[in-house]
Each structure stands twice: as structure tokens, then as C-alpha cells.
Amino acid sequence: MGKTNNLILDNLLEIEKRAKEIILRDLEDSQNEAYNPFYNLWKNQNREEHENVMIEELKINIEKYWLAEKYNSAIDKSFNMIYFEHGGLYGGELEAFAIDFDDSDRKLSEFEIDDDHMEYLDNISCLPAFVSPTLYHLTENIQGEEDNFDDFLDVNNIYELFEATALIEINKLFKRANQENVFERLNLKKPFYLAVAEHDTGAPKLIYVIE
Template sequence: MRNKIILDQLRAKEKQMEQLVCDRIEQTGNSIQKEFYQRWKDHNRNESIETMFYDLRQNVVDYWLNEKYTKGSTTAFNLLYLEQDGLYGGEFTSFAIDFRYPSKKLPQFEILDDRFHYIENRSNLPTCVIPLLDVLTQEIQGKEYDFEDWDDVMDMYALFEVTAYIDTHHTLLLAHQEQLFQSLPIQKPFYLAVGEHDAGEPQLIYVIE
């Protein structure tokens, strides 16, 4: 039920951002905005989820369970924060966190959240590529100023981002079903959050009860 709430919120935002982008394209007639909107429409979600899952699965083995990087850490954590670099990003890195949150309600995160206690030797580890944002990063460089204004660039990015987060939600659902996190010292409820580096508070993306 809680994951359905999260997914419904993401889908509502996606619908809102698509309408905003479409309205703006109708106003400006800008060919570059049309080009990137079409790239978004052509996005293959199933392929993206498959790519993200296999990349995540490999990185769990290569980094998250590798003592070379974790130094044998057995410290339990109940939050995994997946961070990406925004318009010029295209992949997630992970940060394991002891999240001091006793409530059973869905958490709302804060900028510089003092409830976050980062786990030593389980931070800044490779997680997975984000195919849709990776495409945006590669294709938009040099074309940013062909948009009517910077707000149009940011609206287009927001549309790509929310769709990428929907892909991420489904990737984590698959990871949960495949018990990808069972070898990690996690505590339940286990929260997974996403966010852009230095750009606001993290956003809850999935919960493992």
C-alpha cells in the first residue's frame, strides 16, 4: 500500500510535468523542445528497468558486498540514499544511512537532515546507470541555449527525472522480489530515497516492510 502511494505520487507529477512541457511547446513552437519531448515519448521503460536492475545486481556484488570497499562493515542501516548529478549526471551512487525515525508514517526528508547518520565504508558506492537521464545528459550538451529560456530546460529535465524515478521504483520492486538486499545488514522498514546532489531534500522512492 505504501509503495502504491509513492508510485501514484510519481505518476501524478509525471502527468503534471508532461502537460507543462506540452503547453510550453505549443506556445513557443521551439524545435529543440519538440525534439527532446519526442525522445522522452520514445523512452522504452521496460528496457530501462532491465538495464538498471542488471547494473544494480552487478554492483551489489562488486561493491556493496566487497570487503575491499566496505572494510567488512556489519553496521545495520535502514535507509539507502541514491544520489544522481542532475542535468549532467546519468547514474546513481549510494549512501547507507542510519535514519533515526521512530514513526510508522511515511517519512518526509529535509535538506541537511539531522536524522541522517551516514555509515562509514558504505557511502558513495556505484549503484546503477539511469538510462533516461544518461540519454538526456549526452544529448542536451550544447543544445541548452537553443531552448527558449532556461526554465524550459529545467522543465524538460524535471519531466525526464520523474520518469527516471518511476523506472527506479520499478527497478527496486524487482530487486526486492529477487531479494537483492538480503545479504546486506538492513533493518526494516527499509527506506530507499533518491535525490539530486546539492539540490533539495531526498525523495522517498520505495519501502521494504
């Protein structure tokens, strides 16, 4: 699955590149100074530090919630996907859902998951996973500033850049989590899929695959 994960990361980097180009064009075309603080906020994110924060939080929450009978009444249940959901523009917290994913006709070149193939399980359901610092920093700074932009579409362009970067960071988080055997006490069926999406926005994005 190394090739698959390389393709996934390349796709995420391309999405980030396109999102950055849109923001740079907005900065050039508009006299509105509202863009600059958010572009600078994005540029100054400490990605290495974010990865360290997320991995520690993920480890804590797996132990505290995912592997606790109080929150997971079927710890031994096997499954082949964890779907992580975040709140979009107004929330950097990600919650985890165990999924029985039908991958029988999944094409490796596709990076979005058909949610018709996802069956939600009751062992890990809406449990804390980790906070994306990149999305969190956007949330805490954008609230109350939306009307300063020329159009809400411009706010969405800012969000899409931050989300693209957050997903790249999460891809690296999952790679590290796999290397450190963070998921080893879960009953995973392989290949095991890790997917992320904003709440109620359609198809989840495939972020990492564990073989």
C-alpha cells in the first residue's frame, strides 16, 4: 500500500497547491487587507509541532475512550475503517467512527469514499480522536471576521487552504501512528482505511491505508 499512500499524499499536496494559488490571486486582485492576516497565519503554522501534538492526543484518547468499556462495549469487534469527522470552518476537533467498509470495488486511483459503502458500527461511535491545530487556529481567528471579506466565497477559499494543509498533516499523523503501532490494540481488518471529512459535506476523503 506504499504506492497508494504516496498517491494519496501527492493528491493532497496538489489540492493544497491549487488552494494556495487561489488565495494568492485573491491577495493580488483585492485591495481588502482582511486576507493578509489569514494567509500569514497559514504560512506560519508549525507543522512538525502539530504532528507531535496530534499523535499524543490520539494516543491518550484511544486509551481513555476507544479502549474503555464505558464508551466501547465491543472492543474486540473487528472493522476495516475509522472515519474521522471535523466541524469545518468552526471546529478543529475530530471525532472517530468505526466503519465496516465494503472495499470490494474500490479503485486505488479514487481518493473519495462512497458513503453508501460505509456501515457505521457501535463500538467506536463519535468518540474524541484529536484536534487539528491548523483548523483550530483558523476557527479561533475567523469568528467575527467574516464580514470583513469581499464575499463569503473568499472566506471559503481561506478555509479550503487551511483544510488542505490540515489533511496533509493528518496524513503524516496516520503514517506515524502506524509506525508507532498506535492502533495495535484495536481489532483491525487489513487493508485498513483512515478517512476524514467535514460533518455533512459528502464523501469522506481517503487519507491513509494500513496494509
